[in-house]
Amino acid sequence: MPIALTKSLIFSLGLLPAALLAWQFYRDELGANPIEAITHGSGEWTLRWLLVTLAMTPLKRWSGWSWPVRVRRMLGLFAFFYACLHLMTYLWLDQFFDWPEIWLDILDRPFITVGMLAFVLLLPLALTSNRYSIKKLGRNWKRLHRLAYVIPLLGVLHFVWLVKADLREPAIYALVLAALLAVRLPASRRKEKAKVSRQTAG
Numbered sequence: 001m002p003i004a005l006t007k008s009l010i011f012s013l014g015l016l017p018a019a020l021l022a023w024q025f026y027r028d029e030l031g032a033n034p035i036e037a038i039t040h041g042s043g044e045w046t047l048r049w050l051l052v053t054l055a056m057t058p059l060k061r062w063s064g065w066s067w068p069v070r071v072r073r074m075l076g077l078f079a080f081f082y083a084c085l086h087l088m089t090y091l092w093l094d095q096f097f098d099w100p101e102i103w104l105d106i107l108d109r110p111f112i113t114v115g116m117l118a119f120v121l122l123l124p125l126a127l128t129s130n131r132y133s134i135k136k137l138g139r140n141w142k143r144l145h146r147l148a149y150v151i152p153l154l155g156v157l158h159f160v161w162l163v164k165a166d167l168r169e170p171a172i173y174a175l176v177l178a179a180l181l182a183v184r185l186p187a188s189r190r191k192e193k194a195k196v197s198r199q200t201a202g
């Protein structure tokens, strides 16, 4: 399939959950608490896109296809888009931009602290996901983008802290994340070994 078509398909898929939420909101089909439904929907989609983004490199390695890495940036930006929707729902519809109250909430509720931290870390990744930044930052770009492993970890922690009792759903995300991190270990070990042997040879 041509890459332009793959990208258009993934772009449409990325917008679909938001469009569905908007449609259900418009049709008053989000249940008794629509704000909660939007918060939960956007939060889960943030986490899903973060994990899908992380899955692209192993998918490329296993399949030999090149498209997974060519759509990675778009997927990461969708994670950011849903994170913005999630945060805006909280700031606007939940807290009515009551900044002192929001600040207290960030300090008082650990799951909000962790969510906020995840968002703050996601921000520089979204802002530097363009070609100009990749060129400008050089090696530091790769270092910065290692945060892509930390952010879903914080996302899972945020979810675990929120549900407390029924851990089944966050446990699924945690397992997927653990699997995605585990498949990357052999590759990063290989890179480390190659670096050490280059240094000792030089």
Ligand code: HEM
Binding pocket: 036, 039, 040, 041, 042, 043, 044, 046, 047, 083, 086, 087, 090, 112, 115, 116, 117, 118, 119, 122, 151, 155, 156, 158, 159, 162
């Ligand atoms: C990368 C960042 C984030 C991720 C991945 C994330 C993910 C999630 C997930 C998966 C849920 C649970 C959804 C469910 O119950 O089905 C959730 C709920 C929630 N998140 Fe986040 N979140 C993030 C950032 C934030 C931020 C920055 C805030 C606000 C400052 C926030 C506030 C909330 C609130 C208020 C809930 C619902 C709590 C409740 O049900 O009482 N999240 N989030």
